[in-house]
Each structure stands twice: as structure tokens, then as C-alpha cells.
Amino acid sequence: MRGHTVLVATEYEDATADLVIAELNRRRVPVLRFDPGRDLPAAVGLAARLGQDGWEGTLTVRDRTADLAEVRSLYHRRPSPYGPAAGVDQAARFTAGENRRGLGGVLAALPRCRYLSHPSSIARAEYKPAQLAVALDVGLLVPRTVITNDRLEAQAFTAARPTIYKPLHAGAYEVDGEPAGIWAGPVQAHQLDDTVGCCAHLFQARVDKVADIRAVVVGREVFCVRITAPPGVVDWRAEYKNLSYASVNCPPDMRRALLRFLDAFDLAYGAFDFAVTEDGAWWFLECNPNGQWAWLEAATALPLTRAIADLLERGEERR
Incomplete structure (x- = not known):
């Protein structure tokens, strides 16, 4: 690919990234889109060499190649995590770890590259x-906040003020096989039992x-x-x-x-x-x-x- 390339690392279906790529295409800015967690090794070829000015070499995605030393910027949108499916053997786990530290490590250390973010x-x-x-x-x-896995601490906090519970991380969640979300919601002291001890919980004073x-x-x-x-x-x-x-x-x-x-x-x-x-x-x-x-x-x-x-x-x- 000629010119200083913009790399876009994201999952296969990302309508938000599509908008940005379309705008860069309209401006005739070279773009190379890929999902590093899924595309290596089947669709990605990495040939990175450490030169005097940092990493150089090439990144090839299917039939397109970018010069690593001339990458203009990396849009780190929502790439899939590096990792094998659950239950696979240790060789697959080792491979996934090497890909994350190899390809992921090079992408995180490109010379003269602007990261977003x-x-x-x-x-x-x-x-x-x-x-x-x-x-x-x-x-x-x-707002006043407590993070705890102590039921008594959580009950004391929620009894003293109107309180919201919210997850600390919006991870993947399903109900009956369908994607779902755990939204922030009100919680009262009498609703809290010993299951609070299963993990850390975030409780926060409710803002009116x-x-x-x-x-x-x-x-x-x-x-x-x-x-x-x-x-x-x-x-x-x-x-x-x-x-x-x-x-x-x-x-x-x-x-x-x-x-x-x-x-x-x-x-x-x-x-x-x-x-x-x-x-x-x-x-x-x-x-x-x-x-x-x-x-x-x-x-x-x-x-x-x-x-x-x-x-x-x-x-x-x-x-």
C-alpha cells in the first residue's frame, strides 16, 4: 500500500469503524483493516525487524501490505481478544499468548504512529x-462510592442513602442465549445477601x-x-x-x-x-x-x- 497507512484494528462487524474508514477512503488515505485477535495466522503475515529507528518490516492482511515504519496511525477500536476457545489444548493457548505478545506487541510499539488510543x-x-x-x-x-464484597459494608452503605449498583466491567452477558446487558439500577439493603461475597461490587449514591x-x-x-x-x-x-x-x-x-x-x-x-x-x-x-x-x-x-x-x-x- 502506498503512502502512510492508517491501521484499523477491530472486530469484523463494526458499523462505527465503517464510518471512519469510508471517510478516510473519501480522502484517499490508505487504510488497512483487520482483527488481530482472529486474523493471525490465517489472514495475517507479520515480518517485523528491529532497526535503528524502531520496528520496520511489513504487515500483510490477505492481499494488502503496509510498511510498519510508515504507519501513520492505529485506530484501536474493538478488536477481538487474542485467545483460543475454551477447553482447547495447551499448544493452542501458547500460540494465542505468543500472538498477543508478538503481533500485539509490535502494534503497540510502532515508530511515529499516532494511537487512538x-x-x-x-x-x-x-x-x-x-x-x-x-x-x-x-x-x-x-458520587459517594464503595467497592466491596462484604455484605455488612454494602448493607450499611445502601441503608444510609439511595443507592445504585453497577457492574465494574460491561462484559459479555446472555439471557437464554441472547445478548443482554447488566444496567445500573437501584438497590436496597434488604436485597443484599451473602452472595455479595462472591465478587467485588460497586455501589454508588444515586444522583437525583x-x-x-x-x-x-x-x-x-x-x-x-x-x-x-x-x-x-x-x-x-x-x-x-x-x-x-x-x-x-x-x-x-x-x-x-x-x-x-x-x-x-x-x-x-x-x-x-x-x-x-x-x-x-x-x-x-x-x-x-x-x-x-x-x-x-x-x-x-x-x-x-x-x-x-x-x-x-x-x-x-x-x-
Whole structure:
């Protein structure tokens, strides 16, 4: 492939990545899309050599090849994890581990490459305890929170205030074989029993909100959308069909705090969720370092595809 290539690492079906790739194609920016966790070795050939200026060589995906030393940027969207299916033998597990540390390691150490965002930065920022601590440090409002597997601790916290339970990680979940989500929801002390001891749980003081805000930060650009759900809805993700959207300005102090948050994790992108109270205060709930955004662009016409394509096209400054 001629020119400085943009690598897009994501799963096979990713309509959000498709929007960005279409925009880069329109600009005639070379793009190589692949799913590293699934495509190696059947569809990927790696020939990486350590030179004086870092990793060089080639990455081939089917019939297309990119020069590793000339990769412009890597869009680390939602690639499949490296790993064999459950129950396979140790040789397959060893192979998966070598692929993650080999191909994944090279992709994470490309010279002069702009990352959106770096895989290790995304992984570090996915820990909610770290998010909440950084949010406080940069001056954001954060509801009182406890993380515990102690039933008595959880009961004492929930008895003292209206409380929300939310999972610490939005992993894959199914009900009767169908994909499902574990939404944030209210919990009371009498509902908690000894099963709390099975794992860590996050309990948080419920914010008496009138709306939500999703703030999407791309590089140094900030786009904010006010999300209004039906009365009484705690987690708007459970009511997609009944939401309304409006783009809103980001207050200057909030913008500075969001950029400081991303800088703390060395992220180039973040999708922040806030609960908004009647007095206009924004209460930090979480930041998804790889959160979805395409449906917001469709609802509000905010130029999110353009912003992401701009950053990927620009890449790092080259000497």
C-alpha cells in the first residue's frame, strides 16, 4: 500500500469503524483493516525487524501490505481478544499468548504512529476505581462510592442513602442465549445477601438527575450531547427507543477537566457519562475509553466521524 497507512484494528462487524474508514477512503488515505485477535495466522503475515529507528518490516492482511515504519496511525477500536476457545489444548493457548505478545506487541510499539488510543492506555483506563480517583483529582463531582464484597459494608452503605449498583466491567452477558446487558439500577439493603461475597461490587449514591450528558472527546475537541430519558429511568441505555438528544456546549471548566482526565491516562479519546441535576451540576459516572458515538452523530449531526478521521489522517509529526 502506498503512502502512510492508517491501521484499523477491530472486530469484523463494526458499523462505527465503517464510518471512519469510508471517510478516510473519501480522502484517499490508505487504510488497512483487520482483527488481530482472529486474523493471525490465517489472514495475517507479520515480518517485523528491529532497526535503528524502531520496528520496520511489513504487515500483510490477505492481499494488502503496509510498511510498519510508515504507519501513520492505529485506530484501536474493538478488536477481538487474542485467545483460543475454551477447553482447547495447551499448544493452542501458547500460540494465542505468543500472538498477543508478538503481533500485539509490535502494534503497540510502532515508530511515529499516532494511537487512538494506545492499547495499554485503554486497558489501564477501563478500571473504574482508577477512573473515579482521577475524576476527583481533576475536580469533577463524583458520587459517594464503595467497592466491596462484604455484605455488612454494602448493607450499611445502601441503608444510609439511595443507592445504585453497577457492574465494574460491561462484559459479555446472555439471557437464554441472547445478548443482554447488566444496567445500573437501584438497590436496597434488604436485597443484599451473602452472595455479595462472591465478587467485588460497586455501589454508588444515586444522583437525583434530570438528564444525562455524554461528552465525547477526540484529541482536544469536545462534543457534548444531553440525553433525556423517561422519568424514573436510572440507566438510559435500557431505554434507547425512548430517548431524546440535543447537542449542548461544554462549559470551559468542564472541558479543561476532561482533557486533564484523558492526559492522566494518555488517551486520545474518551466517552464520558454524567448525570445532570436540576441546578445544572454535572456528576461524573464513568469514562469509556473506547465508547460508542455513531448513534449520537446520527441524532445530532455532530461531526464526530470528521474529528476522528482528522486525527487519524494527521498522524504524528514526522521529522
